[in-house]
Amino acid sequence: MKDLRGRVAVVTGGANGIGLGLAERFLQEGMKVVIADINEQDLARAEQSLAASGEVLAVTTDVSREDSVQSLADAAVARFGGVHVLCNNAGVGGTQRFDTVGQATWEWTIGVNLWGVVHGCRIFLPILAAQDEAYIVNTASMAGFTSGPYQATYKATKAGVVALSECLANEFEIEYPHVGVAVLSPAYTSTSIRNDERNAPPGHIPRAVADPRLNERRESVYSTLEQEGISPAEIAGMVVAGMAARKTHIFPHPQWFEAWQQRVDKVRSQL
Ligand SMILES: NC(=O)c1ccc[n+]([C@@H]2O[C@H](COP(=O)([O-])OP(=O)(O)OC[C@H]3O[C@@H](n4cnc5c(N)ncnc54)[C@H](O)[C@@H]3O)[C@@H](O)[C@H]2O)c1
Numbered sequence: 001m002k003d004l005r006g007r008v009a010v011v012t013g014g015a016n017g018i019g020l021g022l023a024e025r026f027l028q029e030g031m032k033v034v035i036a037d038i039n040e041q042d043l044a045r046a047e048q049s050l051a052a053s054g055e056v057l058a059v060t061t062d063v064s065r066e067d068s069v070q071s072l073a074d075a076a077v078a079r080f081g082g083v084h085v086l087c088n089n090a091g092v093g094g095t096q097r098f099d100t101v102g103q104a105t106w107e108w109t110i111g112v113n114l115w116g117v118v119h120g121c122r123i124f125l126p127i128l129a130a131q132d133e134a135y136i137v138n139t140a141s142m143a144g145f146t147s148g149p150y151q152a153t154y155k156a157t158k159a160g161v162v163a164l165s166e167c168l169a170n171e172f173e174i175e176y177p178h179v180g181v182a183v184l185s186p187a188y189t190s191t192s193i194r195n196d197e198r199n200a201p202p203g204h205i206p207r208a209v210a211d212p213r214l215n216e217r218r219e220s221v222y223s224t225l226e227q228e229g230i231s232p233a234e235i236a237g238m239v240v241a242g243m244a245a246r247k248t249h250i251f252p253h254p255q256w257f258e259a260w261q262q263r264v265d266k267v268r269s270q271l
Contacts (some may be wrong), residue, residue, distance in 0.1 A: 001085070001135045001180060001243045005030035008080040010072070012063050012120060013090030015042035017191025018139060018184075020050075021232025022087050025240060027054040034076045034083075036061035037090070038199045055080075063090045063116030064108075066123070073123050083127050085243070088120035088161075089139040089184075092196040093154035095218045100211040101153055104203025113157035117164060128179050135180040135243050138165045142187040142253060145260040150214060158185075169248040180246050184239060187253035188229035194222040 009026040013019035014035030023033045023046070032055040037043040040060050047058035059075045062068045076083050092112045096105075117138050128134035143151060144158030165183035172179045197206055208215055235252050242250040251257075 001133050001246070004085070004240070004243075006032075007084040008032045008034070008076065008082060009085040009087065010034040010036065010076050010083050010124070011087040011089055012036045012061065012072075012116065013139075014058075014087075015039055015046040017193060018186070018189060018232045018235050019087065019089045020046055021236040022089065022239060023050055023056070024053065025233065025236035026085070027056070029240060030054070031085070032080050033057070034059060034072070034080070036063070036072050038062045063088070063119060064111030066119050069116075069119040069123050073127060077127060082131055083124060084131050084133065085135050085137070086120055086124045086128060087137045087139070087239075088117040089137075090116050091139060091141075091158075092193075092199070093151070093157065094193075094196065094207055095150050095214055095221055096153070096207050096211045097150055097214060098152045102203070102205055102210070104201055105205065105210075106153055108201050108204050109153040110157055113154070114160045114164075117161050121164070121168060125176075125179070129176050131178075133178050135182065136165075136168070137182045137184055137239055137243070137250070139184045139186075140165065142185050142251075142256045142259070144183075144185060145263070146256070147263055148259075150217065166248065180243065180248075182239075182242055182247055182250050184235070184242075184250045184252075186230075186235055187256045188225040189235055189252070190226050190229035190231055193225070 009031045011019045011022045014023050015037035023035050026033050034057045036059045043058045050056045057079045059072050061072045093109045138161050140161040141158040143155045144162040169181040
């Protein structure tokens with residue numbers, strides 16, 4: 001999908017980080033943009049900052065809820081008449097030992113990271129398929145390709161997003177050839193993801209309380225991504241280029257491929 005001008009993009013998790021970077025870039029490309037986010041305060045601030053660059057609609061949305069994603073789709077169509085690019089980008093999750101993760105935390109993480117993407121793909125597909133050309137970009141993570149310790153909730157959901165996206169890319173080549181599907185799999189990116197627990201449901205026990213033993217490791221991950229991570233604007237540029245090249249995989253950090261290769265080698269060694 002090369003020509004974005006005048007087309008409509010919906011970005012979930014659009015109030016911060018990578019989602020906000022995508023929204024900014026899409027507006028620069030001449031698109032109309034719908035930003036969807038669970039955090040009303042951040043959403044209002046993002047809408048205000050984006051408004052000078054083009055047509056923006058902000059819709060408070062909890063992607064883990066089917067009815068909320070349906071309302072988002074209805075609002076986007078009511079305002080702009082259709083949708084051409086859907087970025088299922090909202091995500092949460094962090095570093096925690098498996099035996100300290102409670103049921104509410106599992107449900108929250110699976111709800112946002114995996115159900116959020118499923119709801120987006122399923123509910124928006126008829127709207128996307130009605131256009132001459134469309135694209136779905138699902139944000140996974142390099143964590144969806146690697147299997148180191150202490151990120152079971154995050155890696156399980158992100159591996160699910162990779163599998164779902166690849167499956168849809170292959171299936172839509174047959175069923176909806178004008179609807180492309182890509183999975184965006186970054187490693188460290190400078191965003192506000194350390195604040196993700198602000199939007200957690202009441203049953204979630206903060207990681208620092210449930211698993212204080214990993215506080216140092218967690219802090220090291222957050223400070224590395226904040227200080228050494230690439231910018232959301234760079235990621236957004238790669239997404240635009242990836243759609244133009246009709247890519248299925250967008251890898252902002254190819255240097256992480258070695259970690260994936262090690263995993264493949266480990267599996268092969270057991271054949
Ligand atoms: N930052 C990184 O290093 C990194 C690396 C790989 C992948 N990712 C992925 O990138 C995506 C964006 O994360 P980010 O780093 O920009 O984080 P961020 O916290 O800056 O932005 C995420 C946004 O999602 C919103 N959100 C959370 N729950 C939601 C829900 N239920 N419904 C709607 N919106 C919700 C938050 O309010 C926030 O505005 C996530 O899927 C994340 O897993 C991030």
